[in-house]
Amino acid sequence: MKPLLEVDQLRVSFRTYGGEVQAVRGVSFSVREGETLAIVGESGCGKSVTARALMGMIPPRSGQVKSGSIRFRGRELTRLTKQEWQQVRGSQIGMIFQDPMTSLNPTMKIGTQIAEGLIKHRKQTKAEAKEETLKLLERVGIPEAARRYEQYPHELSGGMRQRVGIAMALACHPELIIADEPTTALDVTIQAQILRLMKELQQQLNTSIILITHDLGVVAEVADHVAVMYAGAVVESGRAEEIFDNPRHPYTQGLLQSVPRLAAGKKERLVPIEGTPPDLFRPPAGCPFAARCRFAMEICLAHMPPAESFSDSHEASCWQNDPRAPKAEAWIAAGRETYA
Structure with a gap:
């Protein structure tokens, strides 16, 4: 079976006052349907830059995908225009960001932020989008969904905000979700709840996941395959049991x-x-x-x-x-x- 996502020799650089930073240097990996790939490594090794490149979110003024290929279902993503990327993000590839307090819009109600993706990508009416959003909030374990729909991000706890981020990523039923350190800002108990929720939703929806993390405990819990990154390159990759045992x-x-x-x-x-x-x-x-x-x-x-x-x-x-x-x-x- 052909992989859902194929990344081949990806290179990403940033222009700075001190010169060119080669943040990602020839990264290659693939993800199959229903599989969880964990990308692990120290801070600054290129994990999040790789994730943003997969979403077409490298800022053009300072950054550039220098070379390499990103193919999603055989479609080359590195050549997409800005308008074409807007059709891919959310509908085909979703993303859960590291800090929900900064990734959610503080001036918009929770329900509105989730519903706008349904209106844009699935062409639902406002009433249909609201009904679907309430179901999503319940699905990710948020009680009193109708009340939460009308609240702002600052009115929710960290764990609740992360659940909202998961609901946003799942709203349009993407085939691939990129989770960029989704449990870093949470305490241990809430981390376990979020990981359990992600596993359950993945099994229900057969969604593939790329998990960006530096926590090997999280990797052991959820990953099928692991790619270890260091200084912008993948230095080792394999099935989770191979990485841990050998x-x-x-x-x-x-x-x-x-x-x-x-x-x-x-x-x-x-x-x-x-x-x-x-x-x-x-x-x-x-x-x-x-x-x-x-x-x-x-x-x-x-x-x-x-x-x-x-x-x-x-x-x-x-x-x-x-x-x-x-x-x-x-x-x-x-x-x-x-x-x-």
Whole structure:
């Protein structure tokens, strides 16, 4: 079956006073129908820029999709005009933003904000759109939908506002939803409720999801496939169980080591990833993680490693996966011992 979304060698740059920032550097991945892909990585690695590129939301005055392809059901999105993008957003691809307090319009009532998408894309009358909006509010778990319809964003809690954001993204039944860190601003209890809600709605509607996050706990809960990003590039990708059970890139290992694990009778120190990400004004010629990697070799600094495949879905870009690497056996064993 052909993927719903195919991203191939996507590159996005921004023009700034200091020069060109190469925010996304050759990112490739695909998403199938009904599947959840999690894109994980540190802040500044290019996750949100990738998401905005998929929605055609790179500001033209400062940013540009330099090259690459984004195909949705075989249609090339990078060539769409502004008017064509308006037909795609909401109706075919929806987006849940990171902070609902800033993504919702503070001057408009909740109901009006949801209904306008139904009126624009599904050509409903105001009465039909209101009726559908009330059903959506109930569907995402908001009580007293008729009263909430007339309220403004500031009158709702953070969890309620995020539910409104989900309702807006689902309003026109898009085939793909991009969720940009949808639980970051919420407490742990509400996070669990929002994740459960997203999973239930996905199963009901067979919607594909791209989840942008830095929380590996969230990834373990909802993802089918995972793409690990670092310095604007995907350094490892595979099925969720492959990434957690057999990480093949030192950055992926570092992310996993920095997450607390619950094990009876065991006390373990968290292991931080030392150093800072590279300057994307002048990206390194070799592996972007080499300066922070305890396994780095001379070749890592000079040449970008090719992607090595370990299954039909799992691949990683690291010179330590080359059988000629002097530490290869110890490296592979260390990864398996730590996470198996």
